[in-house]
Amino acid sequence: MTMRSDGDRRYTVKDVAARAGVSPATVSRVLGGTYPVAASTRTRVMRAVRELDYVANAQARALKGATSKTIAFVVNDVTGPFFAHVAQGVEKQATEEGRLCLVCTTHDDTARELAVIDLMREQSADAVILVGGGIETDEYRDRMVHLAHSLDKAGSRLVLCGRPSLGDDVPATVVEYDNEGGAYSMTSHLLSQGHRKIAYLGAHTSLTTTTARINGFTRAHTDMGLEVDSELIIEGRFLHSFGLTATRRLLAERPDVTAIFAATDMVAAGVLQALRQSDVRCPEDISVVGYDDVPFASDLYPALTTVHIPTDELGRTAVRLAIHRDEYAHNQHVVLGTHIVVRDSVAPPTIRRVRTPDGT
Incomplete structure (x- = not known):
């Protein structure tokens, strides 16, 4: 079992074993994955495999x-x-x-x-x-x-x-x-409707998807001479459960928010559920948009305005x-x-009546 290096030499199991400081049999066990091997040994072997760019069964690939x-x-x-x-x-x-x-x-x-x-x-x-x-x-x-x-x-x-x-x-x-362009267009749509306090739900640290969408979200504000409220960019995973819990928290802490940009349609589904449970109307009280345009987006209530990805x-x-x-x-x-698909979940902002803790 060998693989060609950058030159003409072929590395063998023995070469990998020598580099890792183990026996050729141990290398075979690690690569085969059918025999228990200590984690530290497996790490050494796989490091040697990467350094030598070794791949099993290379004769067929040659x-x-x-x-x-x-x-x-x-x-x-x-x-x-x-x-x-x-x-x-x-x-x-x-x-x-x-x-x-x-x-x-x-x-x-x-x-x-x-x-x-x-x-x-x-x-x-x-x-x-x-x-x-x-x-x-x-x-x-x-x-x-x-x-x-x-x-x-x-x-x-x-x-x-x-x-x-x-x-x-x-x-x-x-x-x-066009990930950034889709977020830019959707944010511009919300801003053109008069929304100024827009929450973005689903920022994911160090993920290229998030980086592009946040860039589009921010650039749309900048092009209209507006600043983004950093507290309204809320980190979370692209899950229904995150949309649900994050919206509940947002309703309690930020009654000034008039629109929610969910990072995905799945997050948006959680947002809409939280609004219904809190007797907050969409889009009359809070507008909601998503991203992806998966098939169920049009079946949500109200039908979701979202960014279409082909x-x-x-x-x-x-x-x-x-x-x-x-x-x-x-x-x-x-x-x-990408392009935005306008449905029923966005309307111009209105003054929302916020319930006090005693329910009045």
């Missing part, structure tokens, strides 16, 4: 163009509506291209995400598609750059779907959407550009458009 006819779709949580609909686009296009689509979940674990990419490289996947925002740390970025180059050497391809590029010199396909096209384009990267060599970074 044949140029040899792949497993597989597309790997790597996502945080496949039950999320946004991810599920991107996955549908990936699966449809993969089927048309004669590829098998594998769905791998990471559950917000970056170590698991990186391990899955390594595994897919070992399995000679045609492409590894990462969906959703990336972590904005130097360590994470450096590791992703390394994996992009490793996949490229193995004849595979890293695809960033819904997240920005790692740099022009990184061999990766990038299919993103999820199916996002998934299909990711597969098509990765599989036919020679044909699309000069078009490996695509930005798809």
Whole structure:
């Protein structure tokens, strides 16, 4: 079991064992994952594997163009509506291209995400598609750059779907959407209706998705000569439960808020539930908007005004550009458009009657 280095040399299990200070049998056990190995030993072995850029079963991959006819779709949580609909686009296009689509979940674990990419490289996947925002740390970025180059050497391809590029010199396909532009347009829509106290629910520290949306949110205020109230940018995960609890707290602490920009439609669903439970009318008392335009957005009450992301096209384009990267060599970074969908959850602000603690 070997893999070609940057030169002509092939590294072997013995090379990895020597680098890690263990026996070749221990290396095989770690890579096979079928035998218990101490965590510290596993760490040393995997560090040596990365440093030598070693991949098992490389003889098959050494044949140029040899792949497993597989597309790997790597996502945080496949039950999320946004991810599920991107996955549908990936699966449809993969089927048309004669590829098998594998769905791998990471559950917000970056170590698991990186391990899955390594595994897919070992399995000679045609492409590894990462969906959703990336972590904005130097360590994470450096590791992703390394994996992009490793996949490229193995004849595979890293695809960033819904997240920005790692740099022009990184061999990766990038299919993103105008994330900042969508947030800018939606915030501008709220401001044009007369809202000045707008809460943003769902800021996520060091996540590219959040960074772009907050930038659009802030820029829309700036272009109208307004300042953003930093206390109204509220951190939280993209979950229904967060929208519910954050809105309850917001109603108690900030009665001046007239509009809520939920980071996702799922968060917006929680917001609307909290408003109903508190007898706060939408949009008469508080306007609510979301982001994604997943199918249930139009079924909420009131029907949700939101930012539309072309999820199916996002998934299909990711597969098509990765599989036919020679044909699309000069078009490996695509930005798809977003637009707002106006429904029933926004109205000009009114003076809201706030109940006192005694219920009057």
